[in-house]
Amino acid sequence: MRKAQMRQVLDFIESLHQAHEEIESAMGRKNLILAQNMLGECQQFAISFGENIEKLEGEGHITVSYVEDYCEVLFRVYEDVCNGHANEPQIHKILEEQLSRIEKSVQNDIKVKKEIAFFPYKASMWDSLESVYLAAREDPECDAFVVPIPYYDLNPDRSFGQMHYEGREYPKNIEVMDWQSYHFEKRKPDAIYIHNPYDSWNLVTSIPPRFYAENLKKYTEKLIYIPYFVLSEIEPEDQARIDKMKHFCFIPGTVWADKVIVQSEKMKQIYVNEYSKGAMAAGLSGRHVDRDLLNQKILGLGSPKLEKIAGSLDAEIPDDWQSKMVTKDNERKKVIFFNTNVSLMLNNQERFIDNLRRIACIMESYRERFTVIWREHPLTNEALKSMHPDLQCDYLAFKSEFCSKEWVILDTLAEAHTAMAVSDGYFGAGGSLAAMYFVTGRPMMVTDYHYPNEISLKPTTLEKLKLSMRHRTYYNEKNINSLNLFLENIEDLKVYQRQRFHDSLMADGLGKGAGRKIYRVLSD
Structure with a gap:
């Protein structure tokens, strides 16, 4: 079960707890009609709840059996209320005990899994996300999806031209999902990783606006941007060199992301400094210029691209390259x-x-x-x-x-x-x-x-x-x-x-x- 789904389940159980209080209150006021109606509503909610648990966790799940027991208790209480045999304190106690069994089963018997989506666009830039995906894939408590998205050439008038899709060019060990089949608006993944930060700022190409960072942020708790590039290391005091790369620090991807991952602590300092300058120049305030919050947002955890290079130095030479890499005497x-x-x-x-x-x-x-x-x-x-x-x-x-x-x-x-x-x-x-x-x-x-x-x-x-x-x-x-x-x-x-x-x-x-x-x- 997804984290978001678990929250909905626990919210539903809390609603039933509140309903029990209202049933007890109605009984105390001798408003038996209201109590009967609420018991009936609890019954319908519980049936729907059990069906949903069965759909998510499979037929025969133990939590479903507790829900069935709860429904039987509701029916008996409903009968007692209709026949005038109801005992107000006893009804509340019985309902709460049975609901608590469901709640404990949900917490102990249902495994919560998070869902993470990776939205790369160019296959050549996938290395900026790959090792994070591989780590997520190894986690039994995570469902990770690689969803390559298309991009379009921009015509001179900035209208969309030819579409390109590189989903078939990813490494064989990477399982990709069709971008038209993954509906993030409905799935609301717990985290989304991107490496395209430009959105409408790009002058040459554009991904579909649906995948712009500003829109993605609406459908996930955590939008994470990792640059598709790495830069030569720069000292945070070297403003002359910083001025040549500062345009990377304040762009749509960095603005809308909850977390921005850069290659080193020095680069983090530069990003924090230049982001805050860019935000002030753009008239932004609050979290965009709060250095404590920016230090939590921008993290110098290293670059997956550098990790990939370090692990690829013994790569095999493609067959069609071999013949061009030797002399006439067959020396390399x-x-x-x-x-x-x-x-x-x-x-x-x-x-x-x-x-x-x-x-x-x-x-x-x-x-x-x-x-x-x-x-x-x-x-x-x-x-x-x-x-x-x-x-x-x-x-x-x-x-x-x-x-x-x-x-x-x-x-x-x-x-x-x-x-x-x-x-x-x-x-x-x-x-x-x-x-x-x-x-x-x-x-x-x-x-x-x-x-x-x-x-x-x-x-x-x-x-x-x-x-x-x-x-x-x-x-x-x-x-x-x-x-x-x-x-x-x-x-x-x-x-x-x-x-x-x-x-x-x-x-x-x-x-x-x-x-x-x-x-x-x-x-x-």
Whole structure:
């Protein structure tokens, strides 16, 4: 039985207790007609109650037998009242004793189970919820449902365009339920988990408004938002870096959620600070600016995404990748994970394709030693169509040409974990995948976001490249030969990266056991 159903059952029993008091009062006033009517109503309620228990708990459940006994007592009392043989105190005592037997049976013989619904939309982002779901699935007192929901491309006028549904792309060990069959409005799950925080704020895609956080909150006691991304760790005092990510802190998902789960305690401090600033700027008050309440709402319990990466580093190489990852002498080549995202396109704008061609040209000069696994953001084409339709044809032409190379693999798997696991280094856009890749302990370089303005034509040296890392967990492509140095010295840079950052960060346990921890804390 669900928690909500148990509350209804206990409320029903309390109503019968009150009815017994009113029956006793009516008998004391010699209003036998009222007493008879109320006894009849108790009988009808009890029959309906017993049928409901039988439907929920199965035929022959012990509680139902106590309800049947109660109905027999009600009938005998009704007969006594009609025949004028009723004893007022005795009637109340008999009814209360029998109802108390039902109440104790409900509390002791009926197991209460909570229901939790997970509403992911993109299969590639499922890893942000997966380990929490697996923890919930292991709990015998929980019914957990994964309900992938569709999303729509947005046309330039923000009307809904083509619908996409990725429910068939989830891992085989994840049982999914059809979104049109799960009626959360009627089921009212005890908790709902989401990873899409944007609702109507997204400029490229939208989930159905029915699944917006504001609406979901009406039908659950606990709406929980876990970001689909992870970020590079930031010190809470580093406002310059915070300003580049603060837009994540105050959005519909964080506003309407009862709980917001972020990757670390430092990130929690940042979210609390920036959420309260955003709330005040929006004219909100009360719980939205109360720091004590915000510290209860936003929790730094770790990221399931980081947990998934840490557990996927021994992933098997897909068969169709194998042949592209060896030299002519059948020796394994080094592998670069090349990641591009929508932000890179938005920042480079008309130079986006030029930058991609420049990068491809450099990579091709190392084709004998390296294989490139390219993962484009799954919404790149939709974003181009919606925001830069003038670039779409050139982009598709580049994609076709680049992916035809024998040393290039286009990663179309639902999740990026395999590419991360089999690669030796990372090059490309910053953002969530870059932050996730850091868990591997392998070298990383982030490309220029404002090409060509921020790339110096003056070559740099390996030592200067190392020094340029400073507080960051990656190298920036700041010089004309930065990518060349990165590829030529990838093993040396791997050692340097581990010595500086990775080992200390992993000691902090970011993401370790995050799913179980999140489920445990939010179930208390």
